[in-house]
Amino acid sequence: MPNDYYIDIFRKLVKAYNEGTLKEKYEELIEKAEDENAKKYIFAAMGLDYIKNASFEDIKKAMDMKKMKGKIVVKVGDCGIRCIDKDGFTSCQKACPFGAVDVLLEKNISEINDKCIDCGNCIAACDRGNLIDKIEFLPIVQYLESKEDVYAIIAPAYIGQFGENVTVGKLRKALKAIGFKDMIEVALFADILTLKEAVEFHKHVNKQKDFMITSCCCPMWVAMIKKLYSELVVHVAPSVSPMVACGRTIKKLHKNSKVVFIGPCVAKKAEAKENDLNDAVDFVLTFKELQEIFDILGINPENFCEDEGEHASRAGRIYAYTGGVSKAVYDTVNKLFPDRSIKVKAVQGNGVKECKDMLQKILDEKLEANFLEGMGCVGGCVGGPKSILSKDEGRKNVQEYGNQTDMITPIDNPCVYAVLKEIGINDIYELVDEDKAQIFERRF
Missing domain, CATH: 3.30.70.20 (Alpha-Beta Plaits)
Structure with a gap:
């Protein structure tokens, strides 16, 4: 069928x-x-x-x-x-x-x-x-109809997916109309993890042959390393994904709340269930599923008035396409540590084949890079199987959205410091402290 x-x-x-x-x-x-x-x-x-x-x-x-x-x-x-x-x-x-x-x-x-x-x-x-x-919507309904607070968290790839005039504020209003307590942009937590990855890079990459593999972009990429290239796990940054960071933070600040992630990816449904991560997100919906729900319930996000504004810098917003994580970390390392002799030299795997080729080159000692980013879908998250738009249109929208803010890196974003302070982190270097930053940590 x-x-x-x-x-x-x-x-x-x-x-x-x-x-x-x-x-x-x-x-x-x-x-x-x-x-x-x-x-x-x-x-x-x-x-x-x-x-x-x-x-x-x-x-x-x-x-x-x-x-x-x-x-x-x-x-x-x-x-x-x-x-x-x-x-x-x-x-x-x-x-x-x-x-x-x-x-x-x-x-x-x-x-x-x-x-x-x-x-x-x-x-x-x-x-x-x-x-x-x-499709996890009907189980989610059990919570939307209860007195529990259910938060929607939206992937950075969302921009333009639900209509060219749908802003983050309008989408937040539309999700509240379904019954969600609030909507949070996961891009804000991509900002926080960019800071963490930048400090991790500064800590671990200090010689010409040192390198770091980012863990905060794609669950397929992480699974590929764990299952097929396990000897490289020691080089993987100990960071959770922005989705997990966002879910954990919400639950720390709002006890007994539920969290639903919305994005373009089936693999996120699996990531939310992993044994060491399943404390963060309760259920996952895809963009296509949410659009079906909007259509059936007669909700058009374009018709809503604005809610609160955006909270992420350009760095967090561009996580949605291949190369975005690398660019975010590159800019942040350069701004935090301008006198470093070893700069970020990034390389990306765009799709499964390129990811495998890149990891094999590391094993063969043929890769001249010190920061590795892998995206399981060609184009990155905007090319996810449950995106509504084509990967090219999705990338264009995300790039434009990234360029709409004057906050270039998370260093420039006051919301980052406000969130970190709320959870007891008062200095960016505490992001690599296993005790202080446990909420953002993952040990492979």
């Missing part, structure tokens, strides 16, 4: 939720489902693993969860490996960076194995809709 069938189910369920008829719609869809595979689409659209013979009461209990459970990427039905090429590889197998798809010729099927990290590359590669990712 094609992917639009899956999205159509999601639309029907959200519309029914909005009209107060979710129970009736669920029972109708289940009754009309042709087989067990068709039912799996219904459950995934509700953010759930398939439960055979489930009543609506079972569904309500299953949706009342604190975190997303189970695998994010769901295989529905057997495709018959019709896309297999002359070398014996299927589209999903070629798309997977981690060797997580096995082709079983004797059974005429492909299977996902335990190497899968839920990055979602296979979903975009499958044109038959046999691979889908769970």
